[in-house]
Amino acid sequence: TWSLVNNGLTNLNISSFVGSGTTLFTGTQGGGVFKTTANGANWTAINTGLPLNTTVWSLAISGNNVFAGTYPGGLFYSPNNGQTWSSINNGLPSNITVYSILINGNNIFVGTGTSGIWSRSLFEIVGIDDYDNNTNFSLYPNPTSDKITINNNSNSLTETIVSIFNITGQQIMSKKYINQNSFEINVSIFSKGIYMLKIQDSKKIENKKLIIQ
Numbered sequence: 001t002w003s004l005v006n007n008g009l010t011n012l013n014i015s016s017f018v019g020s021g022t023t024l025f026t027g028t029q030g031g032g033v034f035k036t037t038a039n040g041a042n043w044t045a046i047n048t049g050l051p052l053n054t055t056v057w058s059l060a061i062s063g064n065n066v067f068a069g070t071y072p073g074g075l076f077y078s079p080n081n082g083q084t085w086s087s088i089n090n091g092l093p094s095n096i097t098v099y100s101i102l103i104n105g106n107n108i109f110v111g112t113g114t115s116g117i118w119s120r121s122l123f124e125i126v127g128i129d130d131y132d133n134n135t136n137f138s139l140y141p142n143p144t145s146d147k148i149t150i151n152n153n154s155n156s157l158t159e160t161i162v163s164i165f166n167i168t169g170q171q172i173m174s175k176k177y178i179n180q181n182s183f184e185i186n187v188s189i190f191s192k193g194i195y196m197l198k199i200q201d202s203k204k205i206e207n208k209k210l211i212i213q
Contacts, residue, residue: 008043009034018059018066025066025082027056033068035082049085050076060101060108065126067108069098075110077125088125092118106169106196106207121169123196136206137199143211146188152181154203163198164190164210187212 006012011031018025022039025046032047032054047054051073058069066078074089074096089096093115100111109119136154152160162185164173172190177183187195187210195210 005040007041010045015055015057016059018061020061023081025059027059027068029055032056033082046082048083057097057099058101060103062103062122062126067101069101069110071097074098079126106165106198123167123169136204137208139197139208139210143213144187145213147184147186148210149182149184150199152201158202160199160201165196165198167194
């Protein structure tokens, strides 16, 4: 049977949902964003930085980073699980409504009411830090100018895929490792700068910063 889980909600016009574990976010029509860390048992408004009476049509999560597609106001971003919000509309048309959000790999896409689909590198918004601190992989030395070593700390001998992306989100390398808990990659062939590593095995995907100097 269904159970009502509205405790703490001051706006019942629900327009969007997103969640990670027992932490859930819901967007409302005219009441902004609400959050629960108890799987819906109790909700709290988290609208610091959002315009008053905001309608939130879409939500998306990447680690501790939360994105809200709104009207009015366009796209908003929180780096701290919804504690504070800031507008990230530079380059988007003015007075835009964001009805949908997709995070795909290292890019974020937004679907709008009148201006189609727009995309941007996720790195430009969230910075190049680990998206998830609950890590299975370690990377050293970092910074480096020659080689890096990646260790799979989960002791799970499976297929691991390592992809390297530049600051614009372009993939410049991808390599597969079979039944190896530790492997070395030569990065001296790449220009100096900041890169993102995407490390994926059968259990998890992690994104890590790499500095080549």
